[in-house]
Amino acid sequence: MIKTDVDFLNPGRICDSGQIFRMYRVEGKASVFLVYSGDRRLKISVKGRDVFLHCDTAEYESYWKHFFDMDRDYDALAAKIDPSDSFLARACLAGKGLRILRQDLFEMIISFIISQQKQIPSIRKCVEALCERFGQKHAPDGADNAERTGKKDASEGAVGLENGCVGDCGKKEEKAWYGFPSPHSIAAGGPEGLKGLSLGYRERYIYETSCIFLQVEDELRDAIDKKDFVAAKKMLLSMTGIGEKVADCILLFACGDLDSFPVDTHIISIMDREYGEKTDGRLSPARAREQVREVFGKYKGFSGLVQQWIFAYEISGQNKRKD
DNA sequence: ACCCAGGTGCTGC
DNA sequence: GCAGCACATGGG
Secondary structure, eight states: OOOEEEOOOOOOHTTTTSOOEEEEBBOOTEEEEEETTTTTEEEEEEEETTTEOSSSSHHIIIIIIHTTTTTTHHHHHTTOTTOOHHHHHHHHTTTTOOOOOOOHHHHHHHHHHTTTOOOHHHHHHHHHHHHHHHEEOOTTTOOOEEEEEEOOSSSHHHHHTSSSSSTTTTTTTTTTTEOOOOHHHHTTTTTTTTTHHHHHHHHHHHHHHHHHHHHHHHHHHHHHHHHHHHHHHHHHHTTTTOOHHHHHHHHHHTTTTTTTEEEEEEHHHHHHHHOOOOSSSSHHHHHHHHHHHHHHOOOOOTHHHHHHHHHHHHHHOOOOOOO
């Protein structure tokens, strides 16, 4: 068991930050969380200001430490923000304990392809359904006889729904669970294999990108390892269903490219409302990007973290409070 | 029925 | 390069 504190790693804030779609509050227990990443699962509990990661030192050192970006000093970065920017100052304060995760690459690629034109609760449901159909099944205790779930008929899926989680969050730790699908498993299902998961027009994107990923994975990981994020972004943009915004999310949430700044509808409305020049009508994405460069360009090396602070603050609803 | 959602692809200029 | 539109599906 690993111990830290809520000012360093705040599970509730990370859970609600919109960067991870498979982190849940455990049903009935307000301060217990389950984090899923690829084929791993971690329980986190909070007691007062103490935060406990329920894993042994070996698993922590080999995976979760890196996953939660534990070596970075977020307070030092927070201290660098311009105090005259009151919106950012408030967002930063509200984001204490928020961290930029290093999530599984393929999981982020598919999750953020799904994210387009969807609200976060709906994204979570789609990702979950995808895991149940194509992911590896794991026994609740962790002593897993993991099996491929190549199930094609609806009867098994229906059982999963019946005992499944309630609403968009809430999980039971004593239940069997599914890992994130491998690109092979999705590709093997064929273009029709994704039907019935409420993915809509994204079905084709997910199938094609899974196939492409199998071919370019090594080259892509190579670029990321070398921190050649320009090359990595170029490769991501060549995959079906990945544009500027989704590529930036992947670079930020899986690759540790802290200079990546995804511009989405929330960021556009923030730029419009908090930093805009009172133009009539909505800011165009192009002009919003321009504004982002002007306002946040100075935070070299951690502008992506700045993005997360204001994004999480915006979707938390606290932005509406006036002081 | 209408509008929007952590956008992207495609067309036409 | 940039605007304009179609694209499924669910929720207000």
